[in-house]
Amino acid sequence: MERCTVVIAESQTLFRDMITSFVEDMDDLRVIGTFKDGQEVLQFINKVEVRPSLVLLDIHMPTMDGLACAKKLREIHPEIKIVLLSAFDDEESIESVLSVAADGYILKSASLDEFKETLHFIINGRFVAPQRLIQTFSRRLTQLIKLEQENSIYYLKEQLHNSQHINKREWDIIQLLKRGWTNRMIAEKLHISEGTVKNYLSIIYKKLEIRNREDLLRMLTDMAN
Structure with a gap:
């Protein structure tokens, strides 16, 4: 079986030697x-014939840290798997990791068995990260799904009491209005005049038994909460 080639970048000599020994x-x-x-990692990869299959990067390094290196690697060598190493799992560190399309994240406090098991999972195509990071991913995904749902025409139709009286054009306008669009922007998007948009809004207000744009936006906001 062909062995997976690995490059390791760690600013602290002792810890770099330990990781190398483990691998x-x-x-x-x-x-x-x-x-x-x-920086040394990028220079090495660009000049060698045998590129690494896996790169382990400490997040906090001088000259070029692990995050900057990971971003560059992802641009020029997307086939290389990237694992970030860190001693921290605080909110700031998690935020920085979310900005990089890494294949895994390992805490330096992990046991030797956890370290080796995580590398095997990542090599086999699985994303592995500390529980707190996974929870953050899950929370962000839930928020994105909720936002997408709330911006969908079907969600609005289900939520508005008089939805059966609103036609498709009126739903289009409501959806764009919810995104904060002005009458002019809506008119350009739907290829109609601003006057026509105002007429549609007047009809929508009457059907929903409200007075103005502010009432409609308040209604949409209340539904989202």
């Missing part, structure tokens, strides 16, 4: 380079 103990992995910052 080399794994029969299916082979370390082909160790470095103290991300």
Whole structure:
């Protein structure tokens, strides 16, 4: 079986040597380079014939940190799997990790068995991260799904009491209005005049038994809460 080639970047010599030793103990992995910052990693990868299959990057390094290196690697070598290493799982660290399309995230407090198991999972195509990071991903995904649902025409139709009286054109206008669009923007989008938009809004207000745009936006906001 062909061994997976690995590059390691860690600013602290002792910890870099420890990680290298852990990886080399794994029969299916082979370390082909160790470095103290991300810049050295990029220079190495650009000049060698055998590129790494996996790169382990400490988030906090001088010259070029792990996040900057990961972003660059993702642009020029998207096939390389990237694992970020950090001693922290605070909110700020999690936010920074979310901005990088890494394949995994390992805390330096992980046990040796956890470290090796995580690398195997990542090599086999699974994303692995600490529980707190996974929870943050899950929360963000839930928020995105909720936002998408709330902006859908079907959600609005279900929520408005008099939905059976609103035609498609009126629903289009309500949906654009909910996004904060002006009458002019709505008119340009729907290829109608501003006057026609105002006429439609007057009809919508009458059907929903409200007075103005503010009442409609308040109604939509209340439905989202």
